[in-house]
Amino acid sequence: MIDLYYAPTPNGHKVTLFLEESGLEYRLIRVDISKGEQFRPDFLIISPNNKIPAIVDHLPADGGAPLSVFESGAILLYLAEKTGKLLSGELRERHVTLQWLFWQVAGLGPMLGQNHHFNHFAPQPVPYAIERYQVETQRLYQVLNKRLERVPWLAGEHYSIADIAAWPWIHSHPRQRVNLEDYPAVFNWYERIRTRPATEQALQKAQQL
Numbered sequence: 411m412i413d414l415y416y417a418p419t420p421n422g423h424k425v426t427l428f429l430e431e432s433g434l435e436y437r438l439i440r441v442d443i444s445k446g447e448q449f450r451p452d453f454l455i456i457s458p459n460n461k462i463p464a465i466v467d468h469l470p471a472d473g474g475a476p477l478s479v480f481e482s483g484a485i486l487l488y489l490a491e492k493t494g495k496l497l498s499g500e501l502r503e504r505h506v507t508l509q510w511l512f513w514q515v516a517g518l519g520p521m522l523g524q525n526h527h528f529n530h531f532a533p534q535p536v537p538y539a540i541e542r543y544q545v546e547t548q549r550l551y552q553v554l555n556k557r558l559e560r561v562p563w564l565a566g567e568h569y570s571i572a573d574i575a576a577w578p579w580i581h582s583h584p585r586q587r588v589n590l591e592d593y594p595a596v597f598n599w600y601e602r603i604r605t606r607p608a609t610e611q612a613l614q615k616a617q618q619l
Contacts, residue, residue, distance in 0.1 A: 412436040412489075413466040415456060417443050418616035420519065421482040423578035425463045426615060428486055428571065430608035432493045440619055456480065467492070483515035486571040496571045507565040510557075510572035514579070518554075521546045522579045525586045547586050551593050554580075558595035569603075577603045 412429065416422045416438050429436045441447045441462050448460045457464035457480040465485055470477040471492060479488045487508075490497035498504045525543040528536055554576065557564060564572040580600050583590055590597040603609055 411468045413439055413468070415439050415441050415453065415462055415464040415466075416619075417441050417462045418619055419443075419462065420522075420578035420582055421461070422463050423581070423612060423616065424482045424575050425465065425485055425489075426612035427574045427577070427609060428489050428496065430612045431574070431606075432489065432495045434489070434493060438615065438619070465489075481515075482519075483511055483575060486511065486575060490571050496569065496574065498565065498568060498570070503565055503568070507570045507572045510564040511575050513553075514572065514575040518550050518576055518579055521550060522582070522586055526582070529587065530585060544587065547588060551588060551596060555593040555595045558599045563599070573599070573603060577609075 412434055414425055414429065414436050416426070417440065426438075441453060443462065447453065448457070448462060453464075454460060456466060456478045459480060461480070463482055463485060464478060464480040465488075467477045467479070467488075479485050487497070497507055521543060524539070525547045528539040528543055532539070561567065563569050564576065577600065580590075580596065581604070590600060
């Protein structure tokens, strides 16, 4: 059993997408970040950076005590290694997957997150910041589009944790003032993931919360 400490954000969606794809049994534990629940001492033991998602695996592979993991990229890597799913064991494909996973956690997520903040949450408009993060968002979409013009999935021929990591941020494209029709390869990839049964199930659970 996996306990998933969760809020329905792009980073939260990454883990539910994986769990639904893999068929692992899990329990959603809502962390209401609007009420500051991410700062509770019991949650900080699991996620010391006071961010969701975080997991506790009650049946880790070593047979030991429950194991907690924080940071969405680390969680995806942990779960992929635990299940043997969505991360190739072949040397080259594995490392291509990890490159695109790290591209997402180091670039796509943080930059699009700043786009969200300055477009929707900043207490007053900051034109320089809005423009800066809009331009960087468009650059990252172009990088993604060029990759997906060449291959069907970020890792190449197979759906992987790299796609799962990136897709929830692209799912928020209206908040980023991005028209997906401007990026045809991204649009095609986005729709193929959106209509996967596991994706539909994960989004339904988010709506229930």
